[in-house]
Amino acid sequence: MAPRMAPQSKTLIGLRVFDAEIAIVRSPVDNLDMSLHRKTCRRYDIPGEAHFLTFSCFRRLPLLNYDRSRNWFLAALRLGQEQSQFDLWAYVVMPEHVHLVLLPLGETKVSNILSTIKQSPSKQAICWLRQNAPEYLPQLQDHQPNGKQHHRFWQRGGGYDRNLRSVRDIHEKIAYVHDNPVRRGMVEQAVAWRWSSAAAWQTGVDEPLAINRASLPPLTNLDEPLHGALMRRYD
Numbered sequence: 328m329a330p331r332m333a334p335q336s337k338t339l340i341g342l343r344v345f346d347a348e349i350a351i352v353r354s355p356v357d358n359l360d361m362s363l364h365r366k367t368c369r370r371y372d373i374p375g376e377a378h379f380l381t382f383s384c385f386r387r388l389p390l391l392n393y394d395r396s397r398n399w400f401l402a403a404l405r406l407g408q409e410q411s412q413f414d415l416w417a418y419v420v421m422p423e424h425v426h427l428v429l430l431p432l433g434e435t436k437v438s439n440i441l442s443t444i445k446q447s448p449s450k451q452a453i454c455w456l457r458q459n460a461p462e463y464l465p466q467l468q469d470h471q472p473n474g475k476q477h478h479r480f481w482q483r484g485g486g487y488d489r490n491l492r493s494v495r496d497i498h499e500k501i502a503y504v505h506d507n508p509v510r511r512g513m514v515e516q517a518v519a520w521r522w523s524s525a526a527a528w529q530t531g532v533d534e535p536l537a538i539n540r541a542s543l544p545p546l547t548n549l550d551e552p553l554h555g556a557l558m559r560r561y562d
């Protein structure tokens with residue numbers, strides 16, 4: 328069956344937002360979500376700082392509403408972990424966007440991480456559609472300013488990237504990431520959403536994807552800068 332169209336986005340205070348994800352509850356964290364669904368691309372590669380990353384499917388189509396494409400995306404995340412590009416602390420795959428909390432390792436740049444985790448799911452999805460549902464491809468056609476056309480799985484640009492500098496910041500974002508499907512009304516409890524790290528954190532079972540628990544600074548000394556916390560753990 329061909330994928331369906333995305334639900335209509337609403338306009339709230341001049342911003343395009345997803346469904347009711349943002350509109351329901353107002354908290355500092357939700358204000359963050361409003362800014363993250365804006366087109367932002369501010370990227371700082373500072374070693375030892377974690378990143379909260381968000382990116383969307385092209386035209387916010389629900390291209391990640393299928394186990395097939397979700398698994399392609401998780402496989403790409405796994406590849407990035409295997410290549411020691413980053414430690415993964417939290418993820419959620421929503422129907423039309425993704426949130427991640429990760430720590431780039433060594434000199435790895437966020438732009439390289441994004442290439443690794445976005446390219447192969449995109450290629451696989453477009454290839455699959457060509458063979459199985461070509462009638463859907465026109466929706467993925469991007470007409471670039473230079474006149475070129477091609478098919479896009481992800482929204483143009485890098486998405487939203489925020490540096491996380493304190494232990495508190497990181498734990499807040501992890502909770503926020505896991506809470507996405509609950510805020511959206513897709514599940515009652517975060518652990519019930521298969522496509523996030525919520526259950527892995529709660530149960531210790533790395534399904535469907537391993538998370539890198541060992542490197543996450545614990546919930547003590549919340550105001551400690553991440554850098555100090557990480558150094559201390561590696562002592």
Ligand code: NI
Binds near residue numbers: 348507
């Ligand atoms: Ni979200």
